Amino acid sequence: MSAFAWTAAVSLAAWLWLLLCQGFFWRTDIRLPRREDPDVWPSVCVVVPARDEAAVLPASLPSLLAQDYPGRAEIFLVDDGSSDGTGDLARELARTHGGLPLTVDSPGEPPAGWTGKLWAVRHGIGLARARGPEYLLLTDADIAHAPGSLRELVAAAGTGGFDVVSQMARLRVESVWERLVVPAFVYFFAQLYPFRRIGGERTRTAAAAGGCVLLRAETAERARIPDAIRHAVIDDVALARAVKGGGGRIWLGLAERVDSVRPYPRLHDLWRMVSRSAYAQLRHNPLLLLGTVLGLALVYLVPPVALIAGAAGGDTTAALVGGLAWLVMTGTYVPMLRYYRQPLLLAPLLPFTAFIYLLMTVDSAVQHYRGRGAAWKGRTYARPDAVPDEHAL
Known part of the structure; x- marks a missing residue:
């Protein structure tokens, strides 16, 4: 197996783990639990x-x-x-x-x-x-x-x-x-x-x-x-x-x-919604940012690249493994599209959407280091560890 095929195999293994071991995150049947009316309704x-x-x-x-x-x-x-x-x-x-x-x-x-x-x-x-x-x-x-x-x-x-x-x-x-x-x-x-x-x-x-x-x-x-x-x-x-x-x-x-x-x-509106807090989600940690970028690339971008490049370059193993990983990824996205009543043809486009989110995350970090991070409606917030703790004073 080529190095490219091995990389695709790691991506496939990651998807199989996500499919079976990450709390069945892809299922959309978690709705309000069983409920009974109380005798006296609380205020x-x-x-x-x-x-x-x-x-x-x-x-x-x-x-x-x-x-x-x-x-x-x-x-x-x-x-x-x-x-x-x-x-x-x-x-x-x-x-x-x-x-x-x-x-x-x-x-x-x-x-x-x-x-x-x-x-x-x-x-x-x-x-x-x-x-x-x-x-x-x-x-x-x-x-x-x-x-x-x-x-x-x-x-x-x-x-x-x-x-x-x-x-x-x-x-x-x-x-x-x-x-x-x-x-x-x-x-x-x-x-x-x-x-x-x-x-x-x-x-x-x-x-x-x-x-x-x-x-x-x-x-x-x-x-x-x-x-x-x-x-x-x-x-x-x-x-x-x-x-x-x-x-x-x-x-x-x-x-x-x-x-x-x-x-x-517009994409600009969605970009602002995500990028304003993406780097905060990573606790403003450059190592977590690097790991997230590499993880997104491995899990979401490698499968379609392996399929297309493998097929074009004659690397059958890379193409097959990449295609299988892309298929698993697509299948996990279908329930969410159904929940949102969207065409299932959007499911194979998840790698493209993930790439957009990758760019949003990087932009969030860039804006943070430019002093414009975590900005919303005219306010920009400092990173948590830059805020004095009133209980420590």
């Missing part, structure tokens, strides 16, 4: 951090106001220094649509060491605690909930004894680039954080989807949420780790009745 406060969200609020906020929840529920929208009239629009939508009570407030600019979103969440939780809720629903301003969403989340948490129940909202897939990139985004996330392992009490895997997180209020206070994760750019994963690290039980799965209404029509 819930919904916290919505919002910064310059006037474009999406008309499609999302009315869905929260219209929640069909049998217990006491209230919404706190925290206007995080918006310049587009987000707060005034939220008040107008509440007057027009009615429904659950809505409070709109603003915490001012975040102090050093806090991301804007978590500072807004902290303010919202502080307002909510005055009502003494049993649960907090942390949801983004671009997330639309079906009428029974809150009821189903609370019932699932109570029935399963979960401290966190989180759903990965179904993202929008309408433009060409959304169809190509968005399903792969969720696929890669599930590969890093297999949903089946997250719910296991004996596993260390922890993650949540920040757009929809139902959190037990007592657990939030015990885990010091959000103060303990105040500088986290990837706040949903940090929240899940803090809860699970303290002995809490978490559940994460795909949503059927929770949708993101935020459009990403």
